[in-house]
Amino acid sequence: MSFKPKVGIISCSGEDCTGGNISREATLKALHELRPNETVTICLPLFLAGDEGERSFAKTFPTITVDGCNKLCAAISTARFSSDPSVKINVEDYAECISLNPKEKWRIGESATVVEHIAEEIARQVDRLREEWE
C-alpha cells in the first residue's frame, strides 16, 4: 500500500470580512467533517510568525489555500515561505464579495450554501492530491 500524505489546508485570516469567515468555516468543515483523517490545518498566523513546523510541512506536502478575497493573502504567503500551494481556492470564485452579506463576517447565515460548496471542493481536491501523490 503506497503512502498517501495528509493535505495541509491554509485558510484566510481576514477577520472583519465575510469572505474570510466563509473561508474559515469551509476549511473547518472539510477538516473536521468531510476529510478528518486526510487533512491537517496550517495556522496562517503561526505560519507567518515563522513556525518551522508549519512551514516545513507546507514545503514537503501538498497544500490547499482557501482565500476569502482576491488579495489572496494565504496563497501569497504560502508561496513566499514554503512553496506554491498545490491548489488555490478563492471564495470570490464562488460568490462575489460585493454580494456577500456583511453581517455574516462573524456568523454564517445565508452563505451556508457557499460554505458547503467550497468545503466539498476542498474535499475533492484533497482526494485528487492524495491520489496523484507519488
Add this chain to the structure above:
Amino acid sequence: MSRKYVLPCAGYDRPGGKIGREAAEILADEDLEVVVGSVAALFAERPGEVKDFRSSQVICIDGCSVKCASKMAQARGNKDVLAVDVTESIAAIEDSKERGQAVVESVRRLYQNAVSKALPDFPSKDIDDSEFFIEKIDKFILKVQKGLYYSDNDFWARIEGEDVRIGASDLLQQMASDIFFVELAEIGKKVEFGDDVGGFESTKTAIEIITPISGTILERNELLENSPELVNESPYGPGWFYLVKPDDIDELELLKDASEYITYAVEKAKHELGKKV
C-alpha cells in the same frame, strides 16, 4: 487615543483563536472606535490595514503561547502594543459561553490602565462646551477655547503657572484634516516668537508649527509620535505640542484673546470654504 485596532489571534482551528475572535466581535459591536485587524493583512502591509494600525492604540488578543498577533504587531514596528492572553483571561471561567466576555473585560482593564498612565502630564480637568466659543459654518463646527491666547497663524497659548503650553487651534486642525505625522523640536531649544519649531503633515498639507511665544522648550508631547491624530481629536487637550518657559510672559499680549480670535477664525474659515456664509 480613542481609536483601537484590535488584532485577534487568527488561529481558526484553536480554541484560543475562536474565543479571541468572539471577544473582537463583542468589542467591535460595542465600540464604534474599534477596528478589527487581520494578521495576514498586516503581514502583507495592505495600505488600509497599515493606516488603521498606525493611527490606533493596538490591542492584541493572543490565543496561545506563541503570541502570533503580538509578534506580528511588533514586527510591524509597534513596540507599545497592549496584549491580552486568552489562556490567562479564561483560566477561572468554567462556562464556555462566558469566555469571550472574560477576554473583553481583560481588554478593557488593560486599555483603561494604559490610558490613565499615558496622559499623566496633561491636566485631567474635564472640558465642557461652556468653555468654548462655538460657531457653525456650513457643516463645520468651529470651537475656540476661552481663556487662551491665539496667533494669526492659528496656534494657541495657555498660561500654566509660570509656563506656557502651546498647540494648534481647532480651526487649524480642521483645515489640515487628518494628521498622520508630527515632528517636534528638542527639549531645551530656545525659540523666538514666530519661529518654526517642527511641523506636522496631514492627508492634505504640511504645516510648520509657529511658536506664539519666545522662550525655552521644557516639554514636548511625546504621545504625538505614535498618536499624531490626537491633534485632530483634541487640539486643546491631549493634542498639545510644547510646554515653554517664556522669556517674557507679556509677549502674549501681542496675541488675540478668544473673543477676538473667534471673529478672525470665522472669517478665515469662510474664506477657506470659498464662499460667503
